[in-house]
Amino acid sequence: MQKKLKHLNVHAFLLSFPQILWVLILPSQIVSAQKNTTIPVNVGVVLDMDTWIGKMGLSCISMALSDFYSSHSDYKTRIVLNNRDSKKDVVGAAAAALDLLKNTEVQAIMGPVSSIQAEFINDLGDKAHVPIISFSATSTFLSPLSSPYFIRATQNDSSQVKAISSIVKAFGWREVVPIYVDNQLGEGILPFLTDAFDEINARIPYCSAIPSLATDEQIVAELHKLMTIQTRVFIVHLLPSLGSRLFAKAKQLGMMGAGYAWICTDAITDELHSIDPSIIDTMQGVLGVRPHVPNTAELQSFIKRWKLKFQQSNSDIVNPQLNVFGLWAYDSMTALAMAIEEAGVSNIGFDQLSDISGNSTDLESFGVSRNGPKLLQAMLGTAFQGLSGDFIIVDGQLESPVYDIVNVIGNGVKEIGFWTADKGIVRQINPITIKKLGTILWPGDTATPPKGWANPKNGKKLRVGVPVNSRFSQFVKVTRNSQTNTTMVEGYCIDIFDAVMALVPYAVPYEYVPFATSVGMSAGSYDDLVYQVYLGNFDAVAGDIAITANRSLYVDFSLAYTESGIAMIVPTDNQSRNTWIFLKPLTWDLWLTSFLAFITIGLLIWVLEHRINDEFRGPPLHQIGTILCFSFSTMVFAHQEKIVSNLARFVLVIWFLVVFILTQSYTASLTTRLTVQQLQPTITSVDELIKTRAYVGYQNASFLSKILLQMGFDESRLVAFNSSEELNDLSTKGSGNGGIAAVFDEIPYMKLILGTYCISNWISSCT
Incomplete structure (x- = not known):
C-alpha cells in the first residue's frame, strides 16, 4: 500500500x-524578452591602433558608450562597435572602411585618424550615405561642403589663424615666416594664414616647407636659410615628432635666444604634455595656441577613471596623458549615440544599386544605407555640454569659440590669456575685463618682447648713393680715411635718412656708396646720380637732391622734408643808414606847417590870456619868450603857465589832441624807417636784373643754369660759384666790382648762407 x-x-x-x-x-x-527589445546598431571604428591617438581614441569611445548607456538605460538603441585597424596607411584605412560598409553594413564610421585617410573614406561614405565622423582630421582640404556625409568633430586648422594673427598684431610685428610640414596638413593652413596676416598689414616674406620625412640635415639647412633673412617671428605648424626635432636643432644653432619669437599651432601645443622633457627644455619662451577646454569636475573625474582603465589594458605605457582629441572622441561618440536614438536607426540592410553587374569591383558592390540621411540630420542637430565644452556642429564641423594662449616655461606651459572670436585677446574669459596677455617669458629668458626682426648675417645690403660734390657740407659731407681705407658720410640729409630707417618696423641693412670715380672725384652731376637709380646701380639716393620734373621721370621722390623752391638773394636798400633819416617821416611842407602852427597857438593863447592873466604880462621880450616857450613846451606837456580863460583852455585841449596825433605819427613813421625799410630790396624783380644786365650767381653744376637761360638771362652774365665762401665774396663786391647783384639757388641753401655768414644787407625772395 x-x-x-x-x-x-x-x-x-x-x-x-x-x-x-x-x-x-x-x-x-x-x-530576456525585455533585453531583446533593444535594437543593436552597427557602427564602425577605423583607427591606427598602434599609435597613441588611436589607442587613446578607442578607449575614450568605449568609455563614452559605457557611460552613456548606463545613464540612458531606457534608450531602445544600442551601438555595437566594429573595430578595424587602418595600420597607418591610406589603403589600409580604405580597405577597413570598405569591409565595414560591404560586409557589416555599418550605419556610421568613427575615424580615421589622419586627414589623408579621411579624404578617401569620405568618398565611400558619400556613396553609401553613411556618416563619417572624425575627431582628429583637421586639414582644411576636408570640407563638409564637398563631402556632405563627412562630420568633423574637431577643430578645423583654419579656425586658429585669427588667434595667431591677433598675437602678431598685439606685438606690432610686421613680418612672419610660417614653418609648415610639406603635405596636406601644412599646405591647407597656408592660404588662411596669408589672408589673416593681410588683414593686420603683416607680410609673409618667405614660407618654410619641411618634408614630413625630413632628415636632421634637411632641417638644419632650412634653419640656416631662416637665419639669413631679417624676420625673427616664426609660426610653426608641424606634427609633434617633426616639431620636436626642429626646436632641438634651432636650440643648437642659437635660434632660441633673445630676439626670436616662436608661435606653435595646436598641432604641437595640444601634445606639449606628452613631449619629452629634454625637448621642452629647448622650447623655453615659445608661445602656443590650443582649443580651450573648461576645467570642470566632470572632466577631472573622467581623467582619473580613464587613466586607471587605460593602464589596465596598456600596462606598457607609463603615465598616460589625455589630450583634447580623446575628449572629442568621447563627445563625438556620445553625440552619435544620441543621434541614433533620435533618428530611430535600426540595422536594416542596405539598398543595393540596380546597375551593379556581376563583374563589379568591391568599390562598386556595396549598397546605400536607408538610415543615412535621417541619421546625418540628427547628428548635425545635436548639441550638448560635453567634456571638451560646448559640442555644437556648425556647417558640418565643430564650432571653435575660444582658444588658449600658452607660454612654455620650465617643465610645462602657463596660460597667459585667451582668444575669443568676438573679444579678441583677453586676460580672462569670465569676466572679460583686460584685453591683453599676461607676463610672457620670451626665448633667451627675457621679459622684453622681440621686435620681430634683426639684421641678417648674410643678407644683401641696400646700396644708397650719395653725392660727393655737394657745395654745402652741412647737407652731405663725404670724407675718406686713407689710413683705414674707410669712407665716412655725414650731414643733415644723412641724419634724416638714418632716422627714417631707424623707424622702419623691420630690418633694412644698407650702406652709403659715394658717387665718385676711382680717384675720389665726382662721377657726374646730380642728374647723373639720380639716373643711376633708374639704371639699377643704386637702390636709392640720399642727399640734397631737388625734386624736378625731369628727374621725376626716372625715380620716385620722398616727401620734401625742407622748404622747396628757388630763391633770389639781392642787396637791401641802405637808406636806413642816412644820418638825417629822422627828417624823413615828415615832408618839408609839414615841417613848416607844424612850426607856424606852434607860433599861431602861442599868439592865440597870449591874446586870450594877457589881459586877465599876470603870467602873460610884462616887457615885450618877456611876452615873446613866453609865447614861444609855451607853444613848444606843450609838445611834452611841460608848460608852466597857468591858463585862466575857459576859451583858452578849450583851444589848448584841441591843440593837445593835434600835438598827440602829430608826435605819435612821427614816432611810428620813424620806427618803420629804421626797421622795416632795412628789409626792402634794391631789386624787386627778375625783369629788372635782365634789363640792367646785372651779374647773377648760381651754384656750379646745378640745374639752375638752364632755368636762368630759359628766363632770359644772358649766359655771359651768369657767374657760377663752387662754395659758400666764394659766394660770400661775390656778394660782398657787388655787380660793378667783379661780383654779383643777385644770387639764385634753392631755398635750403639760401637759408644756410644767410644764417652762416650773417649777410645783413642781403634778403632772399622766392621767384
Missing part, C-alpha cells in the same frame, strides 16, 4: 513537473 501511494505521488509529481518548470522559466523569459 505504501509502495502504491509512493508510486502515485511520484507519478503526480511527474505530471505536475512541466507546470512547475514553466513557472520557474517564465521570469527569465520575461527578462
